[in-house]
Amino acid sequence: MGRPSLYTDEILETICQGLSKGIPLTVICREQQAANPGFPEPRTVRSWEQEDETIAAAIARARADGEEAMAEQCLEIADEREGRAIMADGAEVAVVFDSTAVQRNKLRIDTRLKLLAKFNPKRWGDKVDVATKHSGVVGLAILTAVPEAESEPDDAE
16 A cells, blocks of 8 residues: 555554454454555565564464454354343243344354364364274285296206
8 A cells, every 4th residue: 555664562462462362364454554654555464473582472362352243253153142032921932033133143153163174273273183003913915927938958068
């Protein structure tokens, strides 16, 4: 957009605060650029990360906190109680949920879980357990074909 911005601790703090809430870097930069046109582009922040281990470590910590925030968001979404209450004799007896809202919430949760699995598959990905049984004895047979030797004429004659 504009000229490249210069790194400041305040910019890094703003970025880390957003990342720790589970907000993507592109969204943080876009929202900050609306108020401050000198705020860096995401690609600039990524280059800072590659060039400076201190910046990379701060962003990595913030992203780990952001993963936790996204997992908590999944629970909040699942626990949402958006529905129409059915009342009987002044007391709530049931809640009827809108199927569209339920499907939307399912999509919101699934998207977050898939992103978490991509961001950190060791922690958030599906666990695959490969178990093999082995008796400890391995048999090996090597079969070779040996061509029959041609009979040579007797030289003794």
